[in-house]
Amino acid sequence: MSVIEVRGLRKDYRRLRGGKTVALSGLDLDVPAGGVYGFLGPNGSGKTTTVRCLLGLISPTGGEMRLLGADPRSDLRKVIARVGAIVETPAMFPGFSARRNLEILARIEDIEKTRIDEVLETVDLRDRAKDRVKNYSLGMKQRLGIAAALLKDPELLILDEPANGLDPAGIKEVRELLRRLGGEGKTVFISSHILSEVRQTCDHVAILARGRCVAEGAVADVLSSQRAAGITARVGDLPAALTTLEGAGIEARIEDDALKVALPPLEGARVTKILADAGLYVSELRPDEVDLETVFLELTGEPES
Ligand SMILES: Nc1ncnc2c1ncn2[C@@H]1O[C@H](COP(=O)(O)OP(=O)(O)O)[C@@H](O)[C@H]1O
Ligand SMILES: [Mg+2]
Numbered sequence: 001m002s003v004i005e006v007r008g009l010r011k012d013y014r015r016l017r018g019g020k021t022v023a024l025s026g027l028d029l030d031v032p033a034g035g036v037y038g039f040l041g042p043n044g045s046g047k048t049t050t051v052r053c054l055l056g057l058i059s060p061t062g063g064e065m066r067l068l069g070a071d072p073r074s075d076l077r078k079v080i081a082r083v084g085a086i087v088e089t090p091a092m093f094p095g096f097s098a099r100r101n102l103e104i105l106a107r108i109e110d111i112e113k114t115r116i117d118e119v120l121e122t123v124d125l126r127d128r129a130k131d132r133v134k135n136y137s138l139g140m141k142q143r144l145g146i147a148a149a150l151l152k153d154p155e156l157l158i159l160d161e162p163a164n165g166l167d168p169a170g171i172k173e174v175r176e177l178l179r180r181l182g183g184e185g186k187t188v189f190i191s192s193h194i195l196s197e198v199r200q201t202c203d204h205v206a207i208l209a210r211g212r213c214v215a216e217g218a219v220a221d222v223l224s225s226q227r228a229a230g231i232t233a234r235v236g237d238l239p240a241a242l243t244t245l246e247g248a249g250i251e252a253r254i255e256d257d258a259l260k261v262a263l264p265p266l267e268g269a270r271v272t273k274i275l276a277d278a279g280l281y282v283s284e285l286r287p288d289e290v291d292l293e294t295v296f297l298e299l300t301g302e303p304e305s
Helices: 047-054 076-082 098-109 114-122 138-150 168-183 195-201 219-226 238-247 265-277 292-300
Strands: 004-014 020-031 035-040 062-067 083-086 156-160 187-192 204-209 212-218 231-235 252-255 258-261 282-287
Touching (some): 020 047, 035 047, 035 195, 047 062, 047 187, 076 083, 114 138, 138 156, 138 168, 168 187, 187 195, 238 258, 265 282
Parallel strands (some): 035 187, 035 204
Antiparallel strands (some): 204 212, 231 258, 231 282, 252 258
């Protein structure tokens, strides 16, 4: 069963002077249980709108949603104790310590105090728990926000752009934390417009463009399904190797000091044999990696913003 299931989700925002902005135009998603799921799309593609719909903060114009089996429009109460979320920056009292902030939240949510030490430990803030939040780095503040979302020990964590505004060190801290949580069996759903973040953090990815999902699946599958990757071969005599391959009906070109062969990586042996038969010996042969950046660009028609 999918932890989050979305079918044909649509959201129109009415414009002040008439007309409407179509933020979601028939979105489908299936988020499997466990691991980190990346919801990747350029700015304005509808990520925050989706998260708000999922959390029952706004009503969609049409379509179906299920969060842990419940419809957030009518049944959110049933599952909200099992869902932790951060949309935009979580509100904390800057003059209070992390522990004090968590104590206040725990009281509001009726959660045992013992849980506070556990979440501080999880986000690696135990040593700094007595410091005022206003002296925290952005990465620490973000981890504290995640600690707050973890208080009720949710099965599903939904975070809208958790890496936003963080410096590289902060991004790394948050990434390691999210990977750890995903590895412990929680389902972590994060949105991001930063490709490298998703590549390094997520197991599954959905790519969003103009309010629609244009690709979804395991990160590796999404990459391999998009474009036939080629082979890079190193040979001493490049022009001779090129002529030989072309003579065998194989498309290739010289790029820098290597040969780019337009064949799937599985055909590497064939390339080696053809060249060796012509007395040209391959010193290195490797599959070209299809990078997520290219896929993202091809699918969304926009560079990463
Ligand atoms: N409250 C709102 N009122 C009107 N338009 C909105 C509102 N929120 C978002 N939009 C528009 O909906 C589209 C999707 O926005 P959003 O969901 O915030 O995208 P993302 O989070 O991917 O950047 C954008 O065109 C945005 O301008
Ligand atoms: Mg957003």
